[in-house]
Structure formats: structure tokens, C-alpha cells
């Protein structure tokens with residue numbers, strides 16, 4: 403799922419370092435400072451107005467496709483500014499054959515009288531499947547209004563029913579016969595230009611089973627009774643999503659204001675989406691109990707985590723979310739947060755607090771991970787850049803400003819372990835020791851690791867154990883540690899990084 407900046411000329415498009423020529427263009431045209439930092443809106447005065455936006459989107463779409471499951475699907479919200487370019491980009495990345503729908507979301511509750519030409523009522527939500535043949539959307543749950551159309555005026559033991567036409571226009575040669583009503587009136591055949599939908603034999607069966615409604619008046623035409631109990635599935639998906647069903651922009655802002663205590667209203671995100679809109683996407687594209695992962699590359703105020711938590715609480719689901727948000731500062735810092743990310747964390751916490759009071763709350767936990775440069779020091783040097791005395795500088799393998807937790811997350815990624823695994827932090831002989839998922843991995847990234855800590859970790863027989871390369875007092879201490887594991891827990895995979 404993604405809700406990128408729409409490129410309206412007003413939204414910030416942070417420059418990705420995608421092309422050197424763009425950087426030099428920006429500097430030459432005064433849109434970037436001498437350090438190449440660009441924090442200006444992408445206005446159409448920018449000679450690369452569309453191209454910058456596309457360059458920002460392309461790698462993200464490529465990555466999104468790689469990350470999708472075989473039966474995965476992507477929804478991208480956009481308006482008229484970039485819809486054509488976006489469709490072309492998606493055709494290239496996902497394949498035109500995997501285009502599923504271009505949904506129209508009625509985003510506006512009342513027209514903008516100030517509009518110079520047209521008041522824009524809608525956004526698009528473009529949907530592509532990773533492989534259209536592999537993906538079938540879930541139908542939407544039936545609404546109480548839909549069910550209310552089924553009644554039981556004749557106390558039919560099969561329960562409430564609604565009637566439908568017995569005649570149809572499709573040519574059906576066995577559908578031309580007279581029908582005699584229970585009152586003895588004979589209907590010579592279906593209305594002109596139409597055919598009964600059933601053969602005479604089948605019609606007689608249906609009449610015997612009491613599945614024909616003969617109507618209230620003497621001139622009524624017979625109709626077929628369709629029972630609520632036999633209506634299979636939910637609602638058919640349609641490409642027009644009215645605000646009465648999925649909310650509008652004002653709803654979205656109201657929700658944001660409910661969960662985030664803003665002091666400065668200019669910080670309320672204009673592009674925020676209604677929770678119901680994302681819930682609708684979750685309903686049709688994710689399964690309740692499959693641990694489905696919802697990935698949002700442009701998380702903004704955190705509508706996606708909000709919708710995932712609410713939907714899980716409504717249907718007992720176990721969907722998870724991964725949300726990405728760049729460090730975008732707010733126009734005016736708020737007392738409790740200073741960036742869009744901070745705003746979304748505030749929202750997630752407050753929504754989670756509300757849902758945790760429910761009878762069977764879903765898993766409301768989350769982990770915040772920030773992208774940084776590698777934790778490892780760069781040990782590469784040209785031969786003439788180093789000498790005997792400077793060799794000591796090359797000893798530390800981990801940068802001095804990195805915490806044990808920083809290194810742990812790198813190790814989890816290197817080993818392909820999930821970042822959501824439970825982590826216990828313990829103090830063993832004054833050292834910080836991490837225990838990931840009850841012994842899937844144990845780690846200590848302190849310096850001068852005491853031998854009894856090595857012994858204790860080995861005795862817990864973890865699947866993996868990690869230390870820092872320069873964490874041992876001496877080579878002998880390191881060799882000794884390896885020996886301890888060989889004896890006490892030979893199956894542990896031991897690494898020093």
C-alpha cells in the first residue's frame with residue numbers, strides 16, 4: 403500500500419540521491435544549498451518536475467514488487483497530477499496485464515466554491531497485483547442495509563427472502579411457455595422480448611417447493627424468491643468508493659486530531675487518509691489469520707497502523723504492518739513531537755491505548771527502527787595511509803557511537819531473523835546480554851567480556867551466539883570462549899563481528 407506525495411507542486415519531495423545530474427541541476431538553479439541539501443517543494447518551475455517525482459517513485463515501486471508475495475497486491479493513492487505517469491510506471495514495473503482497477507475515492511464532502519475551474523471531488527487508488535491470475539480479492543462483508551431488504555411477509559420457514567424477476571432478455575428457447583397462477587389465471591408467456599429464466603420443468607419444481615412468489619394482486623406476475631440464508635458471499639467490489647462508505651478528508655483530519663494533541667493546526671497533515679478507506683483495502687486484500695504484512699512506504703500520520711490495529715480488533719485478525727516514514731520536520735515543532743514520524747508515533751500509542759482497554763485486544767506492539775550507516779568501522783586503507791603506530795586504530799570493528807541494540811539489529815538482519823522477535827535484555831556479571839526469542843540468538847557486544855558470561859551463555863545452549871570481535875581481553879580469551887562453546891554447547895553457531 404502506498405500513498406506517495408501527489409506532486410501537486412506544494413508537497414515536499416525530498417531528493418533521493420538518484421542521479422548526479424539532478425543534484426547539479428538543483429544547485430545550478432538555486433534549489434539546493436552548496437551541500438546539496440534540498441528541502442524545497444517540487445514546483446512546476448522545476449525543470450524536472452515530473453521526472454524528479456518519477457525518479458523518486460521508480461525504485462520504491464521496483465522494491466515493492468520484489469517484496470510482494472506471489473498473490474500480493476499493491477494499492478497506490480494518487481490524484482490527477484501524476485495518474486497518467488503513475489499508470490505507465492506501474493505498467494512497466496508490474497506489467498500491464500497485472501493492472502486490476504483504478505478506483506475512484508470520493509474524498510470531498512462538499513465542493514470547494516473557490517475552485518477556479520472544477521472542484522476536485524476525488525482521488526484515484528490504483529491497484530496492481532503481483533500476478534493477477536494468482537490474486538482474487540475478498541468480497542466485502544454485507545451491510546445491515548443490504549440484509550434489511552430481505553423480509554418474510556408469508557412466514558416462509560426458510561426465513562427472510564427478497565424476490566427477483568423470473569424473466570430475462572437473454573435468448574433462451576426453453577423459456578417460452580404459459581404459466582397458470584394458483585388463482586387459475588393463465589399468463590401466456592414472459593413479457594415481450596424476454597424469456598423465463600428456467601425451463602418449464604424446473605419452474606414447476608420451484609413452484610412446488612414454494613420458491614415462487616405469486617404476488618399480492620390478481621394481475622401480479624410470478625417472481626423468484628431468493629433467501630437471505632442462501633445468498634452466498636458478500637458484496638461485489640465496485641470501482642467507485644463513496645465517502646459514505648470509506649470516509650472523506652475531513653473525517654480523516656478529525657480522526658487525526660482525536661488521537662494527536664496538536665497545538666499548531668498547520669501541522670495537521672492535509673494528505674491524511676480516512677481509517678475506513680484503509681480498512682476497506684485491508685478487508686479486500688488481506689486475510690484475517692494469515693499473518694499478512696501490510697507495507698506502507700509513505701506512512702505520514704500513521705493511518706495504516708491505525709487501520710491495521712482497528713481491523714484486527716474487529717475481526718480478531720493477526721495482520722502486521724511495516725511503515726516507512728522519512729525524517730520530515732514539522733513546520734512548527736509541537737511540545738511532544740517535532741516531525742511527521744513523531745506525530746505518527748503519538749497516534750499509534752494513543753490508538754493502542756484505546757484498543758488495549760477492549761475485551762480481547764489484538765497485538766498492539768510495535769518496534770521503531772531507524773536507518774543509519776553501517777555499525778562496522780571501515781578497516782580498508784591504502785598501504786601508504788597506515789603505519790605501525792596507527793594499526794591500533796584499526797582494532798575496533800564497531801563504531802564507537804553505536805549501542806549494543808544497534809549492533810543486535812544488524813545481526814538480526816544479517817542472519818535473516820525477524821525484527822519482531824521478542825528480545826530480553828539481561829545483566830550478567832555487569833554485562834549487557836541480549837536473548838532473542840528464548841535462545842534463538844544470544845549476544846553480548848560489550849568489551850572485555852568476562853569468562854563467566856561466556857560460560858553462562860553457552861550453558862543456555864542458544865542456537866546462535868554473537869560477540870564483538872574486539873570484545874575479548876586477549877586472543878587467548880577469545881580462543882578460550884570458542885573452546886567453552888565446543889564443550890558446553892557444540893551445536894551453537896558462534897560468531898564474532
Ligand SMILES: C[S@@+](CC[C@H](N)C(=O)[O-])C[C@H]1O[C@@H](n2cnc3c(N)ncnc32)[C@H](O)[C@@H]1O
Nearest residue numbers: 405406407415416673674675700702703705730
Ligand atoms: C500523501 S502523504 C501520506 C499520508 C498518509 N497516508 C496518512 O494518511 O497520513 C506522503 C508522505 O510521503 C512522505 N514523503 C515526501 N517525499 C518523500 C520521499 N522523497 N521519500 C519518501 N517519503 C516522502 C511525506 O513525509 C508524507 O508523509
